[in-house]
Amino acid sequence: MVVPYQAYAQGVANGLVAPGFGASLLRYLSMAQPWPKQAFDGAEFGITWNHLWYLPYLFTYTALVALTLPLWRSAAGQWMRGAFNGLRGWRLVLLPVVPLLIFTMLLASRFPATHNLVRDFHLHSIYFTMFLYGYWMGVDTGVWKELERLRRVSLALAVAVIGTFILLRAGMKSPLPGLLVDTLRMLYLWLAVAAILGHGHRYLNRPRNLAALGERVGVPVVRASPDADHRRRDPAGTASARPGRRARAAHRADAARLLAPDRRADPPHQPAAAALRAEAQAAGCGFFGGADAASSTGTRMAFPVATSLSESAPSPCA
Numbered sequence: 001m002v003v004p005y006q007a008y009a010q011g012v013a014n015g016l017v018a019p020g021f022g023a024s025l026l027r028y029l030s031m032a033q034p035w036p037k038q039a040f041d042g043a044e045f046g047i048t049w050n051h052l053w054y055l056p057y058l059f060t061y062t063a064l065v066a067l068t069l070p071l072w073r074s075a076a077g078q079w080m081r082g083a084f085n086g087l088r089g090w091r092l093v094l095l096p097v098v099p100l101l102i103f104t105m106l107l108a109s110r111f112p113a114t115h116n117l118v119r120d121f122h123l124h125s126i127y128f129t130m131f132l133y134g135y136w137m138g139v140d141t142g143v144w145k146e147l148e149r150l151r152r153v154s155l156a157l158a159v160a161v162i163g164t165f166i167l168l169r170a171g172m173k174s175p176l177p178g179l180l181v182d183t184l185r186m187l188y189l190w191l192a193v194a195a196i197l198g199h200g201h202r203y204l205n206r207p208r209n210l211a212a213l214g215e216r217v218g219v220p221v222v223r224a225s226p227d228a229d230h231r232r233r234d235p236a237g238t239a240s241a242r243p244g245r246r247a248r249a250a251h252r253a254d255a256a257r258l259l260a261p262d263r264r265a266d267p268p269h270q271p272a273a274a275a276l277r278a279e280a281q282a283a284g285c286g287f288f289g290g291a292d293a294a295s296s297t298g299t300r301m302a303f304p305v306a307t308s309l310s311e312s313a314p315s316p317c318a
Contacts, residue, residue, distance in 0.1 A: 004028045006050045010040040016035040041115075053115045057124075058118065061131045072135075085143045092146055093154060093194065099129050100186040108182065130193070144201050151198025157192035 010026040011017025016039040017024060027033055028047070035043040042048030049056065071077055087095055103125035111121040137143050147154075165184045168176055 003048065003052060007040040007042070007048050011035070011043070016038060046112050053117075056117055057127060058131075064128075065131075065135060067267060084133065084136045084292050085140045087143070088146055089150075092143070093150060093157065093191070096194075097190045099187060100126055101183060104128065104182045104186055105179070109178075126189075130189075144197075147194055147198040148201045149198075150201060151195055154191050154195035154198055158188055158195050161188045161191060198302045 004025050005021065007028060008017060008021050011024070012019055016036040018170075031046045035046060037043065040048060041050065050246055065072065072081070084096075103122065107122040107125055111119070113123050114120050115123070165181075165188070
């Protein structure tokens with residue numbers, strides 16, 4: 001509902017759409033009548049994404065990386081990933097800015113921002129580079145800890161950069177040199193993101209709270225051991241397709257034990273549970289193929305695949 005109103009407000013402000021949001025909304029949704037040219041951004045197509053432009057951009061970048069996964073998993077791709085995740089100290093603060101600045105210097109003047117998915121070459125170079133940074137970082141332990149360690153430095157530098165930019169614009173009558181503006185803008189872009197990620201990792205990285213939230217909304221997926229029969233049986237002794245309430249309750253309890261292991265020593269009557277939990281974490285069993293339950297960050301996620309602890313299980317990932 002927000003996007004049609006943006007188009008309506010822009011059209012009314014341009015004097016090309018008659019006042020009356022209800023009629024405008026019906027016309028917008030029906031796409032039956034063409035809009036006047038330049039009524040709003042995207043009027044020639046009859047529909048616009050306005051402030052939701054980033055959704056098709058993100059989808060395009062995600063699809064591109066997914067379709068080229070062999071390239072990113074190759075030796076060259078892994079080298080690039082390792083080189084970025086290995087940045088420490090001032091290198092992590094400044095070096096990621098270099099590609100952004102180069103792309104801006106080469107493309108900004110030739111391809112101004114249009115938010116046209118097909119011809120937005122400058123913004124694609126910036127956004128896709130930042131997208132790759134996030135893809136490379138993933139669950140890497142070292143780079144996240146370094147961002148957390150540098151969070152105050154990143155924040156202070158980001159404030160200093162944007163403050164310098166504002167003061168220069170306010171104090172100079174002539175336009176600022178293009179290279180200076182580009183440098184300050186790209187510095188602020190990365191420093192602000194680094195500060196947000198560092199503070200987020202420090203104060204919002206709470207897997208236990210996420211696990212509890214996932215448990216309340218029923219997110220955890222529980223898979224029974226192949227050696228365990230959790231099917232409910234009727235009085236005649238035939239197996240029912242769905243597990244009974246007790247079995248489902250046992251599954252949830254098993255998932256909770258994997259998500260929040262007791263910090264104390266395991267009781268003597270639960271050695272199997274402790275051994276299975278340790279084996280599952282070492283094997284990296286998880287909902288997304290192994291990186292969730294025991295990822296390289298050392299953070300358990302809220303999507304476990306738990307094997308029943310009440311029966312013997314040959315493999316924690318079964």
